[in-house]
Amino acid sequence: MPDTTTAPDQGLNRYRAAGPRLVFVRNRDDDHRIVRRLAAVEGPSRLVVRPTPAGRTSDLALDILTATGRSPATLLADRTPAPDAWRQAAAWLSADQIRHVVIDRAHRLPDGALELLAELGRRTGSTVWFIWPVTENDRYVEPPMREFRDAGYRFDAIDLIAFMRELPPSPRALTNGLRADTKTPWAEGTGPDLPLQDFPVFLTHCRAKLPGNTFTAVTDVYEREVHLADQWLSRRGLTGHHSAPGSERHTRALGARLTFYLRDHRIGPAPDQAHALVRLRAVQVVLFLRGYLLRWQMETLGTGPTTRLLSQLTPRICDKLRTAGSPEAAAASALSIHLSHGPTGFGLITCGNTAPDGSSVRLPHTGSQYEAEETRYLRVPWKWSSHHHTPVELTALQVLHLQSDDPVPLPEHAAPLVAAHLASRRSQGATDTDPLFIHDKDPGRKSPELHLREAVMRTCHRIHFNPAWLHRSHCRHGDETAHDAAAAGWMHYRGLDLIALSNDIRSRL
Secondary structure (H helix, E strand, C coil), X not given: CCCCCCHHHHHHHHCCCCCCEEEEEEEECCCCHHHHHHHHHCECCEEEECCCCCCCHHHHHHHHHHHHCCCHHHHHHHCCCHHHHHHHHHHXXXXXXXXXXXXXXXXXXXXXXXXXXXXXXXXHXXXXXXXXXXXXXXXXXXXXXXXXXXXXXXXXXXEHHHHHXXXXXXXXXXXXXXXXXXXXXXXXXXXXXCCCCCHHHXXXXXXXXXXXXXXXXXXXXXXXXXXXXXXXXXXXXXXXXXXXXXXXXXXXXXXXXXXXXXXXXXCCCCCCHHHHHHHHXXXXXXXXXXXXXXXXXXXXXXXXXXHHCCCCCCHHHHHHHHHHCCHXXXXXXXXXXXXXXXXXXXXXXXXXXXXXXXXXXXCCCCCCCCCCHHHCEEECCCCCCXXXXXXXXEEHHHHCCCCCCCXXXXXXXXXXXXXXXXXXHHHCCCCCCCECCCCCCCCCCECCHHHHHHHHHHHHHHCCCCCCCCCCCCCCCCCHHHCCHHHCCCCHHHCEEEEECCHHHHHHC
């Protein structure tokens, strides 16, 4: 195929305003070396798409989603409309910070696909590379170069050698998954086999069971955790309450704050089971000296109770969520698993209260600063003509899993799931005041909770994850909405509950 990039065109393209870049790579004689080259190109910030032969533009969107990690089976089962599929593709590319999208065998793309890919590059700010074979015996249709230039795209036409020079192989850092964390004071794996005796005699049994160096490491972790828990109680846990210490309202409010502290900062993100158990025993001691008993009823958890203390939102679960669900379903499922709670209150999360990188979410402050936090409520938006709850107000206790002065931090491996859904909502024109989750059929007028419950249950079923806090109403275990909110959530499903000691015992401490 003759070279169509003449000097005047190149000069015109050089001074065109910066924008999405499109590059046609001329692969003369259909060189087979491009196969190995594209395999080497794949990596962080780079995506290689191999379109389905004789497919439609809707199939191309599914091919891009498959390249990002979605399961082809679930994509076909969801029957996502083509516009939604392209929007989801743009959302995942934005969340993954993809800067280079390489389309192999671009000459076989259906009509209109080049324009859609160019628009995808514009929305995500990525360079789109089209691998275009050129042979003498079978001359393929020349790419529409002039049309893209006239449309305002930064356009280049290069050969395979220039492509290899501009997009070198991706550096892949090889990591050893069995290497122990340098911050872990003991051997790799789950740590030492610690005794399960209660907190008053925990260290005594550790001394009798563990060798000297391991006991010293356990003591260091224990003492540090005692210091951190004491600081947290003095500066945050026990301050700012409007009711007397030891009262039921004070205990429930402290339990809400304690849930955040343990779930998001101490026990949930612990590196292994041993860390989680030592941290729990240290927090129990500090709370007891302040007049509160944090019970751990491990007999309700079955075998391996220490494994239940850690966060269930593991990197493996996040990878499965990405594969099985749309950006909305994956984000809602990740939040539900992290909080060990159904999607109650998710409709009140706004795009502005969600970190752009998906690292945290939060609810707006409720009520007056002079109002007791235990009696504050969250008003349902007036536009919602119907809501799952009666009356149409969500008390702060019903959204204990989200109600806090601080944002809810999410694990690093879960942040891209929320970021992808946020990018999808932004592409729909959502502003900072618009909700992050909306009703699928009547947005702005109906609560998204019922829709999200179905999406979370369907996604969890696909990844073979059975959430104990979310069952259908006909399930013999019941469901979370039929219970008091204080009897559900992260602490409840780990056998933890907070009890205030009597005034007589408190006076002796």
